[in-house]
Amino acid sequence: MTMHSATLAINEAIQKRRAAGEEVLHLGFGEAGLPVPDFIAEALRSAVGRNGYGAVVGSEEAREAAAGWFCRRGLATEAGQIIFAPGSKALLFAAIAALPGDLILARPSWVSYAAQAALLGKPVVEVPIPARSGGIPDPALLESAILEARARGGNPGILLLTVPDNPTGTVASEGDVRELCRIAEKYGLAVISDEIYAQTVHSGASAPSASAHLESRTIVTTGLSKSLALGGWRIGFARVPSNEWGDAVLQDMIGIASEVWSSLAAPMQAVAAHVLSEPDAVREHIQRSTRLHATVANAVCDEFLAVGAQCRRPEAGFYIYPDFEPVRATLERKGVRTSEELAAVLLDRYAVGVLPGAAFGDDASALRARVATSLLYGTSEQERWASLRAEDPLQLPWIAGSLEHLRAALQDLVS
Amino acid sequence: MTMHSATLAINEAIQKRRAAGEEVLHLGFGEAGLPVPDFIAEALRSAVGRNGYGAVVGSEEAREAAAGWFCRRGLATEAGQIIFAPGSKALLFAAIAALPGDLILARPSWVSYAAQAALLGKPVVEVPIPARSGGIPDPALLESAILEARARGGNPGILLLTVPDNPTGTVASEGDVRELCRIAEKYGLAVISDEIYAQTVHSGASAPSASAHLESRTIVTTGLSKSLALGGWRIGFARVPSNEWGDAVLQDMIGIASEVWSSLAAPMQAVAAHVLSEPDAVREHIQRSTRLHATVANAVCDEFLAVGAQCRRPEAGFYIYPDFEPVRATLERKGVRTSEELAAVLLDRYAVGVLPGAAFGDDASALRARVATSLLYGTSEQERWASLRAEDPLQLPWIAGSLEHLRAALQDLVS
Structure with a gap:
């Protein structure tokens, strides 16, 4: 259950x-307990006529906007690398389902990762966080955790990072993320980088991302629930790398999406297209x-x-x-x-x-x-x-x- | 994959x-290729301020409206028996995941049932439809299909009925649905009654429902995608029976919903509350x-x-x-x-x-x-x-x- x-x-x-x-x-x-600003409310109001199913991945308009959003953050991205869904939670589920191997989680980590793995019958390898920040396995412990899991007959395949983190409210360091990516590459892991809090760094700095260190094997998930307090609008999106591996993962995520939730509601896609173009x-x-x-x-x-x-x-x-x-x-x-x-x-x-x-x-x-x-x-x-x-x-x-x-x-x- | x-x-x-x-x-x-009437567009426009996560099952307002909607169709229902989701597809997934046993499907049947079962690692028992209508296993073949599946070591547990049907566009007869429910009861099956097309019967008659014959073990799924051409708004809901079994199934569906998609978007819940109150x-x-x-x-x-x-x-x-x-x-x-x-x-x-x-x-x-x-x-x-x-x-x-x-x-x- x-x-x-x-x-x-x-x-x-x-x-x-x-x-x-x-x-x-x-x-x-x-929940980011803040109201809906009128310029966002207006984006939804002006999209009420959109009632078609549309593509599972989201509209071209929304995908283009998301790609531009990543490009402005130094990560070259094309619309074809983007998938929208009703919340990044759904995309995390699809990614965990699509990727082979056991799931490596930081302990503690957000409540739903382990629950999703359980729902999918996927074993979890838990690795304590370092003292300095949460959201990541302690880099000093990851390699031995992988080897121990393998020795027990496990098959660690996915490394999940939450940067910035929930529950600790901290941001893993660039050095730690780099080191984790080095280990992920060495052991052929895929990385899921949950960046839902990346726009809420208090200093205004950008948060480290695995996509800067192991872009070819990293899936980034994010959305508008936290930075814009739109949790109840369920707007999430993900980026896969532009390579054969990323294409295959995306196709599998599309398959899962198409059989479980179809797509993000069309009016919400219009909101995303507007917001991700980042007007002042x-x-x-x-x-x-x-x-x-x-x-x-x-x-x-x-x-x-x-x-x-x-x-x-x-x-x-x-x-x-x-x-x-x-x-x-x-x-x-x-x-x-x-x-x-x-x-x-x-x-x-x-x-x-x-x-x-x-x-x-x-x-x-x-x-x-x-x-x-x-x-x-x-x-x-x-x-x-x-x-x-x-x-x-x-x-x-x-x-x-x-x-x-x-x-x-x-x-x-x-x- | x-x-x-x-x-x-x-x-x-x-x-x-x-x-x-x-x-x-x-x-x-x-896709019901029809535009959004202004009285529905207005319901969404007036709900743009709703950005909180709210309850997984949906708002009290929306659940009350859905309960009233079922009551007016002769099926006494309280708000606590209702769960909303981004599309009835998601609720079918949750129900198939929550219920034990293999899935009995009509052949042919809608594309996503078998795909969801595959995603959940659940075996499928396919039973041909009768000549007179689709959406149901031929009642004359169901019992032997159950016994054969058991003899092969299977454990048929869920009977899925689509009334009215996609793909055949037909409506199973009351007698056939009654007979299927009799067999379901005899073998302890749960019934999932996909009634997404129930408001589109050409004659204006009501479609037969398993909930009239085996209410205590039937989960009804439906939504606004077909009758109101709102597929792109992703508004689905389900009803479970008001008994210990229904309560347990609902709790498990809530668990799955909470870990995969959280809830139906809050503004869409407001639309549902309005539409399901059925103004003229x-x-x-x-x-x-x-x-x-x-x-x-x-x-x-x-x-x-x-x-x-x-x-x-x-x-x-x-x-x-x-x-x-x-x-x-x-x-x-x-x-x-x-x-x-x-x-x-x-x-x-x-x-x-x-x-x-x-x-x-x-x-x-x-x-x-x-x-x-x-x-x-x-x-x-x-x-x-x-x-x-x-x-x-x-x-x-x-x-x-x-x-x-x-x-x-x-x-x-x-x-």
């Missing part, structure tokens, strides 16, 4: 508590959103550090991944011995919703949780616009109040 | 020939569309009958499934010995695009093809609206011209 995705499940659970009148601090879900309004909106993500994620990180937890500084997106190991003794006295118990006590006693590290495949006994910070921007469109426009969003009453709620909870938890 | 869905593939192939200036008669694709404009539009489908499908059927092919009269949707067996000797003299060769000669020599029966799992040597008639309504919005409004659409020059093209092709083929 495939379990309901942990991230989507906690979102629904918290929505229900809120609907019942409970005041819950929603740090459980990776889009660039500015993404910059402003990213600044807000950075400010709030860092403020939340500060709260965890203040009570003695460890936490990598967030570098992209809207997540942090605190670790209560330094205060384990205190928590254990309160009966908190696992990440599940940590998440449970935070939700039940303090009305703070986070996801346990175990949901990301992390050691169950590690006292880690993923904390998403993007639903603090407000519950109404008005509040969210105000957050986006504020000079100092931390002073807005709903954000300040949430931080206060979190602070009180954490102080009591570790007292 | 999962092959590109045959129906979507021929659509793309013909679009390319047309783009290259070739005049191709497109009878290959089951929706009912009238569906009635008018169905009248057009009936007129044109029957006219195309006449052309095949006129040259000596056999063909069941179309009763729903916009398909016919002619059989050239009575003129096999003539066709064989021209080198046409299989359905693939039949489709190839029609496309290459006569610029008539149809799908070979083999694409639907039919005997390769049978000279049968699926002929979709809904792309004859015109190539522009203007032509399509005119078709919809015409007293006698067969007199419109683009439809009359297409019938003329087809007539000349068929007369030459059998001469």
Whole structure:
């Protein structure tokens, strides 16, 4: 049985508590809680006449726009290398299904990779992340993990990298990505590079990509859910290399897409074509959103550090991944011995919703949780616009109040 | 390797020939070639602000509307029994994945069922359709097919019915559906009832549903792609029974949905909520569309009958499934010995695009093809609206011209 995705499940659970009148601090879900700017709404409005099925891969217009988008990021790309789908999640599923061999994942990593592999009956090889950043197997451990898997009769074939990362909110270094690609090449692995957070790097720098080091064997997946807060519009796309291998993988992904979801909704393809041409309004909106993500994620990180937890500084997106190991003794006295118990006590006693590290495949006994910070921007469109426009969003009453709620909870938890 | 869905593939192939200036008669694709009426366009326009992920199953509003829609069709249903997805195809995939046992299919049947089973590593048991209608295994053959499959070590667990049917355009009888349900109950099968064409019955009658005979074990899938020509909007939904079994199947379908596509795009859920409340404009539009489908499908059927092919009269949707067996000797003299060769000669020599029966799992040597008639309504919005409004659409020059093209092709083929 495939379990309901942990991230989507906690979102629904918290929505229900809120609907019942409970005041819950929603740090459980990776939704970029921002409204739809009018220039994007207009792109959808003007596409309502499009009701034909169209090509599985997406319209020429949308594929051209995506190719241009990659070209402007230094990766020469033609429209024929692009496939759209209802969300990059669907494309990850298709890529994992299309590529031969077992799946190598960072531990912890986003909840759906392992679940997709399980659905496809594909074994998973888990490799711990390095101390410096998440989203990647520790390069120092990858080679031995491959050899051990082979010795056990396994056949590691796919290396999945999440750069920038969910759950840790960090960005792997260029050197680490290069080294992982070197090992991938040595062992004939394919690389899936999940770059859904690449437009949300807080510094504005570009994130490292496997496609810069092992372009010939890398499939990039991305979409508009995070950078433009369009999760509910389900716009994802992927790029395959322009070679025989890439052509074959794309054909197989098209086959899977055509038998499971057909295509991205036609009006959403029109939105993608517009947005990926990157008019100034889009660039500015993404910059402003990213600044807000950075400010709030860092403020939340500060709260965890203040009570003695460890936490990598967030570098992209809207997540942090605190670790209560330094205060384990205190928590254990309160009966908190696992990440599940940590998440449970935070939700039940303090009305703070986070996801346990175990949901990301992390050691169950590690006292880690993923904390998403993007639903603090407000519950109404008005509040969210105000957050986006504020000079100092931390002073807005709903954000300040949430931080206060979190602070009180954490102080009591570790007292 | 999962092959590109045959129906979507021929659509793309013909679009390319047309783009290259070739005049191709497109009878290959089951797209209800009609424009978006303004009252539906407006429902999407007014939902552009919805960008949150929301629940995997769909919004309460959309689920309530779908439940009401089933209730008005005599099937008591609550919102909790409904799941939405980007297309009913995705829900068929989830249901086939969620249900245990091998898949029993009619031969011929829609192209994607067997492909989904293959993708899931699930064996298929094929049972020929009766002479009177397609979409169902011949009730006289089902029981022995189950026993034979078991004797071979198989475990038939799911009976898939397509009522009304694609590819034959027929509607199984109430008696046949009842008898199939009786056998399904006897052998503990689950039933998936694909009712995507149920709103397009030419007579206006309701189509038989397994949910009237074995409600406790039936999953119904449907959507807005056919009745409202919204294929490119990807709006599908399913109903599970309100019992322990249905709850468990739904939970498993939610799990799969959450890990592969997350949810139907939020603005499309708003469209579904509006349309499924069935304002008069929706009912009238569906009635008018169905009248057009009936007129044109029957006219195309006449052309095949006129040259000596056999063909069941179309009763729903916009398909016919002619059989050239009575003129096999003539066709064989021209080198046409299989359905693939039949489709190839029609496309290459006569610029008539149809799908070979083999694409639907039919005997390769049978000279049968699926002929979709809904792309004859015109190539522009203007032509399509005119078709919809015409007293006698067969007199419109683009439809009359297409019938003329087809007539000349068929007369030459059998001469």
